[in-house]
Amino acid sequence: MKTVIVIQARLGSSRLPCKTLLNLRGLPVIDWVVERCGRSELADDLVVALPDTRRDEVLARHLQARGVNIFRGSEQDVLSRMHGAAAAHGADLVVRVCADNPLIWGGEIDNLIRFYLRENAAGNCDYAYNHIPRNNLYPDGLGAEIVSFGLFTRALREATLPAHREHCLSYIVDNPDLFKIRTFDPLDPALHHPELKLDMDTADDFINLSLLDIRPDITPREIVALFRQTLTS
Template sequence: MKTIAIIPARYASTRFPGKPLIDIAGKSMIQRVYERTSQAKSIQSVVVATDDQRIAAHVQEFGGRVIMTSESHTSGTDRCAEAASHFDDADIVVNIQGDEPFIQAGQIDLLTACFKDDSVNIATLIKKVDDAEDLFNHNIPKVTVTKGMKALYFSRSTIPYLRDAEQSSWLDKHLYFKHIGIYAFRRSTLIQLTELPPSPLELAESLEQLRWLEHGYKIQTAETPYQSHGIDVPDDVERVIALFKDDL
């Protein structure tokens, strides 16, 4: 089973233009993501998918592989799918977030291990919610799962709602999970997903994965102990560097 990792990267971010090329303690963010991803034992090939020549040139400078993609993509999934179309021999495609310079290789290996089950076509990671701030933060999607760890629903709201308990006690009474935004797909499934029209639930919550659930696809989840630490705005840079100063 051949597994490839694709890192979608665009320059024109509204909140942080040029984000993939910012310096993270001596290396660009995209280089750190690329090198971390390459450490995963389950990955045979890593490629950056971009529509920007500046990013492409930089990736080639540090010895990375890059594929140019369309400027019209509205999501990283669509960009990932176009890049995956160049890998006819790939079985599994992992979509790596390009703004997590300290992603754990173990997370990638945990995700790809889901595909040992032949029935799994899409997989993603979840993490136990440990504090109330995350539990009630609408910017952190929550997820409910079946006993077999398949996703039932993703929401920006706190799910499930505990009707007969004070909110201050919810973490003591129920096991909550938040979504860690890294996905893996069977290549054929990834291509199919890009052909689906937006769905009402996706538009309501602004969560792309709800489109897949609403169209009948199943999403396998795996629980990771590691928190993701993405860089969304310039103020995040120093915070993330401080968290991982021992890894620099």
Template structure:
């Protein structure tokens, strides 16, 4: 496969229901959104923020402008069309999809996923590390060609397909996708990794992330190091262990 243009698109909006404006909360002198974008930038790939046309998200645009991150604004509810618009505007051949509630996403894991996607040389390939969960929540990524994204944009009709971007792809509704899950390879802590939450969705998630960043300098750590801290300090993991992840369509 010739050198394709692959970019990371992260979806951001401040009108989240469980913890409004969560990505604009600050820790260690920067917003959680900036920590997230810093981590993604370390992959060496272009990073694009896909936010909404809602005036509340003018704040997101301002943060990105100050950090030199390009922004695409599209539908608040039809996130699939928002991603497709961002991909077209930046002339991407393939996309890494992430969400902005992952402030400690590991750039090395994402970059390794992109290397694998390139090596497979298959435009119908969908790669993720969460088809079967072996990583903590907050490390999730998906990689697929823009051709497949545009096919989903044209054909996906279910509300959940439009809101969550990729169900049409990873449920192989077209019958033409090849799915590949990349499991944890971070060493001896794998048995616990999937149970942890390193995502920012609720106030209790916020408490854990604040503690990790303030007390352990977590913005400098990779996934395996973060899991090792949670293994060694169960009192930290219990801060958000009770949180139920929202289901598709909720």
């Protein structure tokens, strides 16, 4: 069974344009994401799914120069683009990651994969997540989402609303009566901080991250300690 991390990236964000190539403590944000996802021990492959627009050509060239797999598809139909990337790399399980999560951690991706495999084998889970603090105690931005390629294909076939095509996997999340959706708390109690926002949606988020003494190999415990120190200072 092949598990593929598919990173959703583009340069056309309206709230923070070109954010994936912004310099965060000496490295482009996309490099943080790729490197930290690459620390997963259970994922077999990684690919970045980019729009096939002229604007995103610079991002594609940046990744190719670093030997990172890329797949290019529709800018608006993100569901189709992500599915195409997974299919091109022979995925049986798909781990979806957003490129605005520079502090994502490979170890938390592995915890997600283990959780999904255990719960799915027991018939309790179709889709699992730990990237947002919804019904769990995770900080926002450490984890990911996971589905089987078969369920991804079903979502591609059944999702017709524009919002479900643009917001990948939202068709599954918005239909809890059709799918078994599961999450869990961090295995390390020190990470039980759902109030912390580690992702990068806005310019303020980028500034806040840039002011922290972070490095590409910083651990989740160290991240939480830094953020808590900042909040209390």
